[in-house]
Amino acid sequence: MMQKTLLSSLLFCMLSFNSLAQTRIAVLDFELKDLTLAPGVPAELQRTASIKPLLEQELARAGYVVVAIPGQAQQAANSGVGYLFDHADAAAQLGKHYHADYILVGRLHKPSFLFAYLMGRLIKVADGKLIGDYISESKGPNASLTIKAVESLTTKIDHDLDRRYSPPPPAKLVH
Template sequence: MKTYCFLFLIALSITQVNAETSIAILDFELNDLTLKPRTAAEINRTASIKPLLEKELKNAGYRIISIDLAMQQKANSGFGYLFDHNDVAAELGRTAGADYVLIGRLHKPSFLFAYIMGHLIRAKDGQLIGNYISETKGGDEKLTLKGVESIADKIDKDLDNRYTPPPPKHTTLH
């Protein structure tokens, strides 16, 4: 009998280790407060954040759950609604079968910097797990990627703690 209990506990722990945490990432919103808001470049940068973040988290072993854009738009009653209503975002995650849902925003108060922001919500109960902010200087793609890597690292620290951001790339001077 002891052998069976021991084998059961080993099997249970292996199952828990191999269980993938699933995350649904909603499209990021652009909150551009500059004098020239919503340029094509900023709209494109904002659209790039979700796939970059999905790639980083997928590489860390998370299962990415897709939520149909039409469902997301139907649940969204206006700008910032899902960002401010954990219960509605959690329902989207539950419906899609995700453990967590991330609602994101690119907040741009200046031409010099922007903030990549995210709220991680546990789908089963609507609990806010984390509120994440990463500052990026300028609109360069590499800087946006570094901001996304920072957000992925923060998310992972609150969940499974297995993500390792890529090391900084050094350039040599000749």
């Protein structure tokens, strides 16, 4: 009987440790770097704003704990456009304040009307080290293509972390 109780206690501790050990990721709002002749059009601003919630959704679906960082805190930590993207140490400090294990700083880089790149930098909060520098291409402004680029970005992030993400199967087109 004592062995059974000891085994049950050990199993409970292992399960409790696993739930406590879940990877916590904060995703910052993506910035738009639009190099086209008509920068900052409302549709591009809307697409850029959609990336963070889509990425958080995919990371949560993969089992990561998504840590919320208020937009005002991000703005306060950002000394200018691209600052957090270029300064892993400052991004890590922000993530540390919200008890994240990792923080992802992102940018939608649009060099052309035909395509854009979702760029993300994953930083380990504990030491401020860059874990991964990711790029996923999105051809055209179509929302479904942006979703596919986010899924690709999630796959790349997960590859460097826990390797548990499987993107959803491609949608079937109905004619």
